[in-house]
Amino acid sequence: MSEAQDPKRMMERAFPTSDGATPMMAQFLELRGQAPLDALLFYRMGDFYELFFDDAVRAAEALDIALTKRGEHQGEPIPMCGVPVHNAQAYLSRLIKAGFKVAVGEQMEDPAEAKKRGAKSVVKRAITRIVTPGTLTEDDLLDARSANRIAALARLATGEAALAWADVSEGVFQSSAVPEGALEAELAALNPAELLVADEDARLASALCPASTVTPRVRAKFDAASGERRLKQRFEVASLDSFGDFTRAEIAALGCLLDYLELTQAGAPAKLSAPRSMAAGAAMAIDPAARVSLEIDRTMAGSRKGSLIDAIDRTVTAPGARLLAERLARPSTDLDAIGARHDAVAFFLETRELREQVRARLKSAGDPARALSRLCLNRGGPRDLLQLARALREGERLNADFARSPRSRPPVLVASQLEAVSLAARPGLAALVQDVERALVDEPPLLTRDGGFVRPGWAPGLDELRKLKDESRRVVAGLQKTYADQSGVASLKVKHNNVLGYFIEVSAKNADALMGVEPFIHRQTMANAVRFSTPELGELEAKIASAGERAIALELEIFEELRARVEALSDSVRAAAQGLAELDLASAAAQWAEEAGACRPRVDDSGAFEIEAGRHPVVEAALRRQAERFTPNACRLDASGEAAARLLLVTGPNMAGKSTFLRQNALIAILAQAGLFVPAASARIGLVDRLFSRVGAADDLARGRSTFMAEMIETAAILNQAGPRALVILDEIGRGTSTYDGLSIAWAAVEHLHAVNRCRALFATHYHELTRLADELEACGNVSLKAREWKGELVFLHEVQPGPADRSYGVEVARRAGLPAAAVKRAKEILKRLESDDTPAAALSDLPLFSAVQAEPESRPSAVEERLKAIDPDGLSPREAHELLYVLKGLVAKDG
Numbered sequence: 006m007s008e009a010q011d012p013k014r015m016m017e018r019a020f021p022t023s024d025g026a027t028p029m030m031a032q033f034l035e036l037r038g039q040a041p042l043d044a045l046l047f048y049r050m051g052d053f054y055e056l057f058f059d060d061a062v063r064a065a066e067a068l069d070i071a072l073t074k075r076g077e078h079q080g081e082p083i084p085m086c087g088v089p090v091h092n093a094q095a096y097l098s099r100l101i102k103a104g105f106k107v108a109v110g111e112q113m114e115d116p117a118e119a120k121k122r123g124a125k126s127v128v129k130r131a132i133t134r135i136v137t138p139g140t141l142t143e144d145d146l147l148d149a150r151s152a153n154r155i156a157a158l159a160r161l162a163t164g165e166a167a168l169a170w171a172d173v174s175e176g177v178f179q180s181s182a183v184p185e186g187a188l189e190a191e192l193a194a195l196n197p198a199e200l201l202v203a204d205e206d207a208r209l210a211s212a213l214c215p216a217s218t219v220t221p222r223v224r225a226k227f228d229a230a231s232g233e234r235r236l237k238q239r240f241e242v243a244s245l246d247s248f249g250d251f252t253r254a255e256i257a258a259l260g261c262l263l264d265y266l267e268l269t270q271a272g273a274p275a276k277l278s279a280p281r282s283m284a285a286g287a288a289m290a291i292d293p294a295a296r297v298s299l300e301i302d303r304t305m306a307g308s309r310k311g312s313l314i315d316a317i318d319r320t321v322t323a324p325g326a327r328l329l330a331e332r333l334a335r336p337s338t339d340l341d342a343i344g345a346r347h348d349a350v351a352f353f354l355e356t357r358e359l360r361e362q363v364r365a366r367l368k369s370a371g372d373p374a375r376a377l378s379r380l381c382l383n384r385g386g387p388r389d390l391l392q393l394a395r396a397l398r399e400g401e402r403l404n405a406d407f408a409r410s411p412r413s414r415p416p417v418l419v420a421s422q423l424e425a426v427s428l429a430a431r432p433g434l435a436a437l438v439q440d441v442e443r444a445l446v447d448e449p450p451l452l453t454r455d456g457g458f459v460r461p462g463w464a465p466g467l468d469e470l471r472k473l474k475d476e477s478r479r480v481v482a483g484l485q486k487t488y489a490d491q492s493g494v495a496s497l498k499v500k501h502n503n504v505l506g507y508f509i510e511v512s513a514k515n516a517d518a519l520m521g522v523e524p525f526i527h528r529q530t531m532a533n534a535v536r537f538s539t540p541e542l543g544e545l546e547a548k549i550a551s552a553g554e555r556a557i558a559l560e561l562e563i564f565e566e567l568r569a570r571v572e573a574l575s576d577s578v579r580a581a582a583q584g585l586a587e588l589d590l591a592s593a594a595a596q597w598a599e600e601a602g603a604c605r606p607r608v609d610d611s612g613a614f615e616i617e618a619g620r621h622p623v624v625e626a627a628l629r630r631q632a633e634r635f636t637p638n639a640c641r642l643d644a645s646g647e648a649a650a651r652l653l654l655v656t657g658p659n660m661a662g663k664s665t666f667l668r669q670n671a672l673i674a675i676l677a678q679a680g681l682f683v684p685a686a687s688a689r690i691g692l693v694d695r696l697f698s699r700v701g702a703a704d705d706l707a708r709g710r711s712t713f714m715a716e717m718i719e720t721a722a723i724l725n726q727a728g729p730r731a732l733v734i735l736d737e738i739g740r741g742t743s744t745y746d747g748l749s750i751a752w753a754a755v756e757h758l759h760a761v762n763r764c765r766a767l768f769a770t771h772y773h774e775l776t777r778l779a780d781e782l783e784a785c786g787n788v789s790l791k792a793r794e795w796k797g798e799l800v801f802l803h804e805v806q807p808g809p810a811d812r813s814y815g816v817e818v819a820r821r822a823g824l825p826a827a828a829v830k831r832a833k834e835i836l837k838r839l840e841s842d843d844t845p846a847a848a849l850s851d852l853p854l855f856s857a858v859q860a861e862p863e864s865r866p867s868a869v870e871e872r873l874k875a876i877d878p879d880g881l882s883p884r885e886a887h888e889l890l891y892v893l894k895g896l897v898a899k900d901g
């Protein structure tokens with residue numbers, strides 16, 4: 006973070022008082038006082054947004070634009086920079102990405118109005134919006150395929166905690182109580198762009214959510230009683246009970262969030278759906294370390310490419326992609342909901358033709374949820390209207406496709422979404438769609454400002470005005486001819502610019518023919534041309550301008566009428582948008598299932614975890630690209646320890662596929678409960694309420710933790726929190742410390758998981774001593790990954806077999822990685838000693854020192870090999886090839 010937007014330093018800024026300020030500067034300082042201190046103020050001046058004082062200094066640095074000066078205030082020059090209005094979005098985007106917030110101070114009246122009040126009066130301005138990372142709605146500021154959430158964390162004095170969150174671009178407004186210890190997992194699932202917290206929690210929030218912009222609010226904003234009042238007022242209800250059961254902490258969080266949204270949207274509050282409480286435990290909790298190590302929505306290196314979502318996403322719309330991301334972030338724990346989602350995927354898997362039809366239709370559905378939100382916030386344009394209408398029309402067509410399809414009885418989830426996107430049942434919406442389609446041109450401009458989006462024939466008044474404009478053009482052409490005849494200057498032209506309006510232009514040598522002659526009035530003399538006007542041209546100008554203005558005003562009226570109708574029907578529009586996203590997701594899931602050969606998992610409330618021929622979707626896809634095959638593997642666990650082991654120790658050589666095996670089983674659980682099919686021949690999964698994974702060591706230097714410390718903190722969290730329904734994946738814990746310490750920790754962790762947590766667990770380890778535990782603990786088993794030595798080479802079979810691994814092959818892997826031959830030889834020697842003796846200390850006591858070992862000469866390629874390498878077989882004639890054979894034979898004789 007550059008110093009410029011350091012939140013703490015932003016809050017400490019001071020602006021001068023308005024003593025002695027010019028009227029404009031006084032107004033600026035007044036607005037500056039109204040805008041939050043941690044936001045920059047964009048002050049609209051005509052075609053520019055100007056920034057002054059400290060705002061200018063920071064913005065100029067962040068945007069790398071010139072910092073200039075404008076006049077003086079209290080004897081000091083005023084720092085200033087500015088961005089053109091027509092390009093403001095691009096600058097805004099850069100500032101928001103750099104972590105800034107921006108208050109937009111707009112002109113609230115026409116400058117001409119202000120002039121009427123006196124020459125020195127200042128145009129009225131007001132803050133119309135505060136743009137913050139969590140409250141964006143513009144397409145070019147948002148990532149189309151991921152949600153943009155703002156969250157508020159309330160922690161009451163009673164110890165109770167809750168999160169509320171909204172996605173302003175979609176109108177989502179929800180909350181959830183947060184049980185102790187679950188905060189980090191909840192925040193990781195939400196991944197908010199901006200997080201509101203009470204002042205004193207700011208530090209905690211920054212640590213928990215390093216990727217979010219943390220916005221501290223005074224504690225009073227989290228008062229539950231005033232939050233309740235605010236919510237009731239906003240949603241016009243006498244009691245919040247009708248929306249569900251909220252804890253006091255949830256109400257506090259929702260209230261604070263609503264207050265902030267009202268503040269940032271300055272009078273045009275976002276259209277939010279009624280608040281909904283997500284019961285704690287409605288989703289599988291996935292701890293942040295697991296989320297990172299399983300590479301669900303991004304790889305450890307931070308890219309989407311190579312993540313689970315990238316491998317399986319076949320959605321064709323941005324809302325469908327966002328829904329998929331949401332499902333993977335919070336896999337469900339509701340058996341009915343999971344079953345219904347599986348039914349929908351199964352349906353689309355069986356009805357291939359219909360699926361293809363649905364996917365083709367959805368491609369033109371766009372992003373109705375975000376268009377709706379912009380329209381409700383008065384930030385939408387004609388394209389948003391049209392996008393909505395098109396999406397709704399596609400919904401209607403989908404219904405027709407289904408009606409024609411031979412499989413006309415889709416499962417409940419599909420049927421209900423079809424119902425949500427049906428226009429037949431909603432005449433108001435149907436009429437609106439039809440009107441928008443008829444009223445707007447096929448490719449309207451983005452903004453309403455310049456008009457030109459209403460289709461000819463829609464409004465007779467508008468057509469009249471436009472005709473007037475067209476006719477005037479013909480009149481201009483006629484006048485040009487008249488004036489040319491009158492003056493005898495055949496080259497005379499009638500032209501137009503914004504300063505003179507319509508004018509006559511003749512070359513300098515022809516000017517005398519018009520100078521002082523009625524009706525020509527001299528206006529301007531240029532180097533080569535002279536310009537004149539006439540009263541008639543003046544009248545025409547006024548007529549055209551007023552026709553143009555009236556036409557735009559009329560278009561705006563038409564837009565506003567349609568927009569208001571959308572707003573009035575926003576609940577059904579939102580339901581339809583949601584329906585389209587669901588249909589996209591279900592059909593995309595079927596598409597992926599077909600491509601990947603995924604099966605329908607059985608999720609129930611047993612303690613089973615039975616996967617036959619499971620695969621890792623990302624590794625498999627990567628291998629396929631290299632024309633290699635992934636070896637499927639079974640995994641059987643049982644929480645009760647009856648049908649299978651509760652805890653499996655996984656051993657095998659390095660590179661044999663242990664981590665892949667662990668990860669694939671965790672991913673299968675996530676996919677199954679996200680309502681998707683799983684890459685396996687069959688799968689039965691007893692509901693997982695919490696997934697813990699500690700795979701692959703990564704330093705957490707940002708939080709000042711070494712690899713080993715980070716690993717122990719995560720292991721501690723697992724041993725402290727995993728309940729009987731949890732699924733735990735542990736990979737090589739304890740390896741970051743001395744052998745004995747590591748082994749002891751791993752040993753104790755296995756015993757603890759087995760006896761205390763009693764949850765299903767996969768535990769990969771290199772400590773072969775641990776495999777003995779399977780004999781001692783009743784519900785602990787061993788599996789291992791096979792490797793074979795073949796002609797002196799180590800071959801990985803990637804096959805999981807019962808029983809522990811016989812040996813580790815670590816030295817062999819090191820050899821393959823290119824360790825010098827001498828080091829490999831030495832390692833083999835040491836290993837032999839260690840394995841033959843009881844204690845490592847005894848084994849090493851009489852080992853010759855390294856210096857005693859002769860460095861093995863590195864093997865060099867022979868002359869024959871060198872020569873062979875240099876040959877280009879295609880460039881040789883048969884004769885040359887024959888000759889070369891003799892040469893090579895000669896070389897072999899020499900080498901020998």
Ligand SMILES: Nc1ncnc2c1ncn2[C@@H]1O[C@H](COP(=O)(O)OP(=O)(O)OP(=O)(O)O)[C@@H](O)[C@H]1O
Nearest residue numbers: 634635636637658659660661662663664665666803
């Ligand atoms: N089932 C499989 N089928 C085919 N290839 C596999 C399979 N599992 C793993 N691999 C390949 O083997 C590589 C190593 O796998 P993985 O990282 O899981 O090994 P590991 O045993 O955990 O190694 P280490 O102990 O060194 O961490 C993978 O990148 C992948 O290319």
